[in-house]
Amino acid sequence: MHSKRLVDESFLVLEPLYSEEKVAYLNNKFDNIFSKQDSARRYVDALDMYELGLMDDIFTPKLMSLIYNVIPNPVLYHCHSYEIDGLNSSPHIAKDNFLNGWHRDIDCLHNLNDNAIQHVSLFIYLTDVGNEDGAFEVCNKKFGYFPGLFQSSNFYRITGKKGHSFLFNRTAVHRASPNRNEIQRRVLKISFQSKDTIMPACDPSIKSHEKRINMLKVQQLVPKKSVLLRSLLGDKNIGDAEIKQALEEKINGESIQVLNTNAKYKIECKMNVLQEFRGYAKDLVFIKNLIIYKIFSRKTRRSL
Numbered sequence: 001m002h003s004k005r006l007v008d009e010s011f012l013v014l015e016p017l018y019s020e021e022k023v024a025y026l027n028n029k030f031d032n033i034f035s036k037q038d039s040a041r042r043y044v045d046a047l048d049m050y051e052l053g054l055m056d057d058i059f060t061p062k063l064m065s066l067i068y069n070v071i072p073n074p075v076l077y078h079c080h081s082y083e084i085d086g087l088n089s090s091p092h093i094a095k096d097n098f099l100n101g102w103h104r105d106i107d108c109l110h111n112l113n114d115n116a117i118q119h120v121s122l123f124i125y126l127t128d129v130g131n132e133d134g135a136f137e138v139c140n141k142k143f144g145y146f147p148g149l150f151q152s153s154n155f156y157r158i159t160g161k162k163g164h165s166f167l168f169n170r171t172a173v174h175r176a177s178p179n180r181n182e183i184q185r186r187v188l189k190i191s192f193q194s195k196d197t198i199m200p201a202c203d204p205s206i207k208s209h210e211k212r213i214n215m216l217k218v219q220q221l222v223p224k225k226s227v228l229l230r231s232l233l234g235d236k237n238i239g240d241a242e243i244k245q246a247l248e249e250k251i252n253g254e255s256i257q258v259l260n261t262n263a264k265y266k267i268e269c270k271m272n273v274l275q276e277f278r279g280y281a282k283d284l285v286f287i288k289n290l291i292i293y294k295i296f297s298r299k300t301r302r303s304l
């Protein structure tokens with residue numbers, strides 16, 4: 001499904017996956033959980049969603065069809081909603097990285113020999129997101145053994161109304177632009193990767209791993225008949241034949257329209273020579289770490 005565009009341009013805009021009514025319904029359910037948190041970045045995680053009775057509302061046949069089309073052997077990596085404060089003059093993540101927040105997600109353990117899509121995030125905006133509202137921005141700076149340069153790459157700012165839906169290739173350089181307006185920006189984020197891609201182990205002592213640990217709890221709670229969802233949540237007892245049958249029964253005939261609108265989101269973003277150097281150096285460090293991780297994990301597997 002348009003995989004080459006997702007690799008080349010780093011994102012794909014989709015038809016809105018939820019109606020306005022669905023977005024309002026989700027926001028209404030999430031409000032109470034968000035309102036109890038006072039950090040600058042607040043979350044509703046998969047366990048919250050399960051306890052709110054929202055799994056079927058979120059994982060519609062259309063959304064399932066999308067996930068299993070993009071990556072045929074998928075497992076979830078993120079499943080949460082989050083909102084960020086307004087009245088900010090800088091990005092809410094990696095703002096001090098001397099690249100104005102532009103970064104690659106280093107928790108993704110990509111296979112550098114494989115140019116196919118390995119790890120994708122689906123974003124659905126739950127608030128209207130204009131130019132000043134913390135819009136997601138992405139750059140298609142090439143990744144691989146020989147990374148590209150900012151100056152030969154395109155930059156995009158993805159704005160859209162509530163329900164606006166898009167995929168983002170998680171190997172790409174990206175950032176959230178500053179949310180300068182008063183309104184909190186809220187999104188639903190569902191990341192998924194191939195079961196063959198190495199996933200960093202969950203560590204309960206790391207705060208940011210709590211959401212993945214809660215996803216595993218949901219896996220235990222989801223009814224047995226929800227084969228596709230349980231498999232997505234990492235249930236290893238579900239075989240390919242069972243998944244194939246469930247796909248035929250549950251999502252046969254569902255298709256998602258990919259919009260041919262990427263060009264309209266293009267923005268100018270000039271990086272100076274120092275930033276270009278920094279970006280390249282960061283890529284080289286990232287690549288070195290991936291190679292070391294790969295060698296180490298191969299040795300570990302051999303010794304098991």
Ligand SMILES: [Fe+2]
Nearest residue numbers: 103104105174
């Ligand atoms: Fe990121």
